[in-house]
Amino acid sequence: MKPVKVGLCGLGTVGSGTFAVLSRNQSAISARAGVPIEIVHVGARRDNPACDLAGVKVSRDIFDVARDPEIDIVVELIGGTTTARELVSTAIANGKHVVTANKALIAEFGNELFAAAQAQGVSIAFEAAVAGGIPIIKALREGLAANQIEWLAGIINGTGNFILTEMRDKGRDFHDVLKEAQALGYAEADPTFDVEGIDAAHKLVILASLAFGMPLQFDKVFTEGISQIAPEDVNYAQELGYRIKHLGIARQTEAGIELRVHPTMIPAKRLIANVDGVMNAVLVKGDAVGPTLYYGAGAGAEPTASAVVADIVDVARTLSVSTSQRVAHLGFHALANPNPNILSMDEVETAYYLRLLAEDRPGVLAKIANILAEAHISVEALIQKEPINGAAEVPLILLTSRGRERQLMLAIDKIEALSEVHGGVTHIRVESLG
């Protein structure tokens, strides 16, 4: 049987992992695909000693791979959005199917690339782009096809979850743990993408488009990272029976669609609150199936390669199938929601954890509660700590009811303006995920 010929561009963490997995498990993988799968051409700036390229054509110019008439599938694992966009466009123009792990590329340029692929009758597969080895794209696009997806919430950045876990469990320094995540191959080329939530926003946009049948809209995601999380908030969250996780949340509401990435306090008893280290998890609520949870390694060479190779198998199986018979890129052959109303963060409703320093005098708490009540937000739980080092003020920790973000921000301004309140008010959004 004529083998399916793969051209692999990029021999870094994921590229070398893909080469290793395909070589090691070649016969089982080909048996699953129903056709032999061979890497016949590699595009890489330099050789990688971990990959034995004997018998494989090697080009220093990756565009040679995209134009190679022998190749059926181009696998883009170089990262970034400039050269990668050109490479994928060139591959499509040359009639190649594409497999990529590049969430930045899909989130920012997916709409145009999918249209180009559709016009050429080829597919772009991107399972590795979200939550590494977890088959979440397949689950949303195929496994949950019967459902209206109501919401999804995920820990979708392995580096960030690894950092938060090491800091909480071992009291390690943020920058030390980030260095370790880089050494382990988890982090993006620019690790601020991991730490400031950009990578999670890329992934959330992809998940939301698959869930709600809408075009990719990266510029509409509200994004906050993990760099501002204070160790005392991690401890107070624990005291209150919660954990702080960096979540991507997409929710369909009557008012519109929420798309937000930020640190979130969630009840410690939830399974997702106990997802630690580089592991990712995505909780998806469908109207028919109810809540479902997907768990696995979110980053790293072989877990990510697992998803890349699964895509190669999927594409290899459907090489001769027409576009209309393949699973659509975003799961819908005609988008269910072509012009969605994406809510601004001001319009989002959630509960809050607030921490502030206030003078320990009668009436102060009442003033704070009144300001919140004017914003239609009530205090559900309160902890008053002992003064720190004999200071005149005490830390106050409040858990509030759900309220509109805009109202909460106005209330925080008023609380900060009280003479009895010293410094700023820290706020963390709280979700029950029930």
Ligand SMILES: NC(=O)C1=CN([C@@H]2O[C@H](COP(=O)(O)OP(=O)(O)OC[C@H]3O[C@@H](n4cnc5c(N)ncnc54)[C@H](O)[C@@H]3O)[C@@H](O)[C@H]2O)C=CC1
């Ligand atoms: N590392 C991980 O755990 C995961 C990474 N990804 C994505 O996979 C992609 C690759 O990531 P990594 O393997 O971690 O990056 P990496 O930096 O380890 O590998 C990228 C490789 O591409 C090569 N490259 C870049 N531009 C090139 C060019 N113009 N010509 C030839 N070679 C070029 C680099 O020299 C490097 O060897 C990125 O899009 C990343 O976001 C996705 C999921 C997990």
Ligand SMILES: N[C@@H](CC=O)C(=O)O
């Ligand atoms: N840098 C990313 C890699 C996988 O997508 C992460 O840490 O999750």
Ligand code: NA
């Ligand atoms: Na995945």
